[in-house]
Amino acid sequence: MDGTVSGGRRVSASCVTDGPAGYVKVTRLLFCLILASTSGSAAGQICTISSVLDGDSLRVHCSQQEEMTQVRLAQIDAPELRQEHGKASRSFLRFICPVGMKVRIESRGQGQHKHTLGTVICNEINANIAMVMAGHAWAYSRYSPATKMHKLQDKARANHTGLWRRPDPVAPWEFRKMGR
Template sequence: MLRIIVASMLAAAALLHAPVSLGKGSSGTLTCTVHSVHDGDSMRVRCPGERGTIALRMEQIDAPELQQAYGTRARDRLRELCPVGTPVTIQASGRDQYGRLLGNASCDGRSVNEEMIRAGAAWVYNRYVTDRSLYALQDEARAARRGLWAGRNPEAPWRWRWRYQQR
């Protein structure tokens, strides 16, 4: 009986330390480290047990493209929230069409997705939003003219990309 208990405990310990499977249907909570921040809604993270880095795309938000008005400031805001080397907790929900991990991220106990909207550094991504409370944060940022909302006619990134692709 003791052998069975010990074997069960060893098997459970091995599962706890096994590499995180980040396959196509990835979901669950991961704790990783920020490796780099590319723009206002994506970063590369290093997760325990994984080789190399993993591309993470914040779900439900869409930040301006780097070439777009406010794009570099949105990236810089994300870098402030999640500096390189910082632990990041990711509530993963799957992968996008480019193979990036999708999720809600938290750095220093703060929801990055919410903070980017609250700061006026990103839009609620209408096409993919599931948390309707993000709209209230966006409305507050717009009313206070924070971030991109201080501009005269801020253009949603999905519209900007569509317009840019039409050229």
């Protein structure tokens, strides 16, 4: 299954898996994501990552602001840290967007907790897309109904990639409803 990503380029989600077990090859994944995410657009704010909070949130410092800004990756929802696969999800985001890295934040507005919602570009890799393609986050239906993110999620699930290795992973919004 293919999807169109930033800049109109097409990427096959099958490029993130190798072999019948669906094992993620990180270097292959990153190569595919670089090809998919390069848009030629320099829009957005350049910031430095100060911490990766979980699989869909980070804290950044932007030169034009005195205070740190919390950014939530738009259109995705990663497992909570206390949830199964939560720490693995955060580790993957730390791998592709390490602390100290300069990143481009393409703001999509404010979230319900007054944080910035946005697309985070790390080394020309769209971290939002990377998290879903690698099976470390869900496409967040509440804010992105029937989008390319869902197609990428479906491919990760079909290949048993990341959190989809488990037969019935619990979506983060369901986990939160259970009050865990």
